[in-house]
Amino acid sequence: NAGVTQTPKFQVLKTGQSMTLQCAQDMNHNSMYWYRQDPGMGLRLIYYSASEGTTDKGEVPNGYNVSRLNKREFSLRLESAAPSQTSVYFCASSGWRRGNQPQHFGDGTRLSIL
Amino acid sequence: AQKITQTQPGMFVQEKEAVTLDCTYDTSDPSYGLFWYKQPSSGEMIFLIYQGSYDQQNATEGRYSLNFQKARKSANLVISASQLGDSAMYFCAMREPNTGNQFYFGTGTSLTVIP
Numbered sequence: 001n002a003g004v005t006q007t008p009k010f011q012v013l014k015t016g017q018s019m020t021l022q023c024a025q026d027m028n029h030n031s032m033y034w035y036r037q038d039p040g041m042g043l044r045l046i047y048y049s050a051s052e053g054t055t056d057k058g059e060v061p062n063g064y065n066v067s068r069l070n071k072r073e074f075s076l077r078l079e080s081a082a083p084s085q086t087s088v089y090f091c092a093s094s095g096w097r098r099g100n101q102p103q104h105f106g107d108g109t110r111l112s113i114l
Numbered sequence: 115a116q117k118i119t120q121t122q123p124g125m126f127v128q129e130k131e132a133v134t135l136d137c138t139y140d141t142s143d144p145s146y147g148l149f150w151y152k153q154p155s156s157g158e159m160i161f162l163i164y165q166g167s168y169d170q171q172n173a174t175e176g177r178y179s180l181n182f183q184k185a186r187k188s189a190n191l192v193i194s195a196s197q198l199g200d201s202a203m204y205f206c207a208m209r210e211p212n213t214g215n216q217f218y219f220g221t222g223t224s225l226t227v228i229p
Contacts, residue, residue: 030215035219040221042219042221042222043205043219044219048214048215050215088157090159092217094209094215094217102161103149107157
């Protein structure tokens, strides 16, 4: 029962490097999300995809791009990494727009940018 | 304006005692959902409990209950009979179906259970 799988779990980058964080869910969820978590700031939404084929900016989209590759996969790309993007990144997915379906989270990616 | 406000950065509770973690929310949508998540030091996000805006009764899940006061726009989490394993960060979240199924999170409350 995999749920939401994020790769990699840890990554160290140099300023200016690019990388893509991968996320896949096996729960047939329509909606997927990318958050970053910084100390004292809770979870801040970077981008989300309400359904396959759509993506929207969240609270802190600058410096990031996303791709909803298919219903299962939602990737987050840092084109030119900056130290301010050092954070823990969480991918999440959720079912229907209504009802009591919570978000299910991956285990997070700890990203350090030097 | 903040959609979710958690005013208690840190809380302490004696083992076996009950504790209430505060959460207030802001929405003009009549249909919304409220959630609580637990994040232990290992980092994963664990869903605890849900309350729908139209639910007449307060939600309960084992030792967790949600004190839902709609007019006050509050959704406090009550943990009864605290255990050492309850020490963690707790996040309140709200879903607004009419904003593209977004979830909004508070800044969290760090709970420490004292033996």
